[in-house]
Amino acid sequence: MLKSMYEWLDKRIDITPMWRDVADHEVPEHVNPAHHFSAFIYCFGGLTFFIVVIQILSGMFLTMYYVPDIENAWKSVHYLQNEIAFGQIVRGMHHWGASVSIVMLFLHTLRVFFTGSYKHPREFNWVIGMLxxxxxxxLGFTGYLLPWDNKAYFATKVGIEIAASVPIIGDAAASFLQGGEVVGAQTLARFFALHVFFLPGILLALLGAHFFLIRKQGISGPL
Ligand code: HEM
Structure with a gap:
């Protein structure tokens, strides 16, 4: 059944070369920890991506229960956490994944920096990386507000005050984030939209460009 489906597709859109291109691509020796243990430093980009996938999947399930208004946000999170089968574990994965992904991202950035991989011809991928x-x-900042508890509320207030203190664009950035006179219903609605639609969309587009360039240029090194 699967085989005939595969053949059906292959005859029409020639899928074999597409996955062969990835599957037959050899991992260079200098990034393979089986050859040199120190090559493990090259794993952090992949680990960041792994966590990003977990965040997207767990986030999709959280969105099935989360209610983005100030009356119900906290209650919906409480309900999800305590009443729904696997709710606690899915929320826990999303909560801890948020921190672990930033740690992995930081280690990946350090690896790229200290192996000089940002240099010619990879400058453009470094810029995509910065974005x-x-x-x-x-994503971390906007997600933090969503449970709408005291910690979330006051952390966001402080975050918006920090944004407001930026010279020239500070006021505009703060009112864009806050959406109204106070941190309230408008803020929660736009943080939700940013967290669930805008930023993940931008993230996926940037990741597509990041990976395209890595395949095109090959991995840097050996040192
Ligand atoms: C969600 C964020 C990111 C993901 C999932 C990601 C993923 C990856 C992966 C899988 C690689 C292949 C090599 C490796 O794993 O080390 C890579 C390479 C690279 N990344 Fe990232 N990356 C991210 C963010 C960044 C950031 C923040 C920077 C720098 C500011 C950056 C700059 C680069 C560069 C320049 C390369 C090419 C390195 C080389 O050829 O040695 N990336 N990235």
Missing amino acids: LFFVMLG
């Missing part, structure tokens, strides 16, 4: 970095921080 990825800000998008990941943005």
Whole structure:
């Protein structure tokens, strides 16, 4: 059954060369920890991506229960956490994944920096990486408000005050984030939209470009 489906597709859109291109691509020796243990430093980009996939999957399930309004946000999270089968574990994965992904991202950035992989011809991928970095921080910041508890509320207030203190664009950035006179219903609605639609969309587009360039240029090194 699967075989005939595969053949049906292959005859029409020639899928064999597509997965062969990835499957037959040899891992260079200098990034393979089986050859040199120190090559494990090259794993952090892949680990970041692994966590990003977990965040997207767990986030999709959380969105099935989360209610983005100030009356019900906290209650919906409480309900999900305590009443729904696997709710606690899915929320826990998303909660801890958020921190672990930033740690992995940081280690990946350090690896790229200390192996000099940002240099010619990979400057453009470094710039895409910087954008990825800000998008990941943005996801962390916007996600933190969503449970709408005291910690979330006051952390966001402080975050918006920090944004407001930036010269020239500070006020505009703060009112864009806050959406109204106070941190309230408008803020929660736009943080939800940013967290669930805008930033993940931008993240996926940037990741597509990041991986395209890595395949095109090959991995850097050996040192
Ligand atoms: C969600 C965020 C990111 C993901 C999932 C990701 C993923 C990856 C992966 C899988 C690789 C292949 C090599 C490796 O794993 O080390 C890579 C390479 C690279 N990344 Fe990232 N990355 C991210 C963010 C960043 C950031 C923040 C920077 C720098 C500011 C960056 C710059 C680069 C560069 C320049 C390369 C090419 C390195 C080389 O050829 O040695 N990336 N990335």
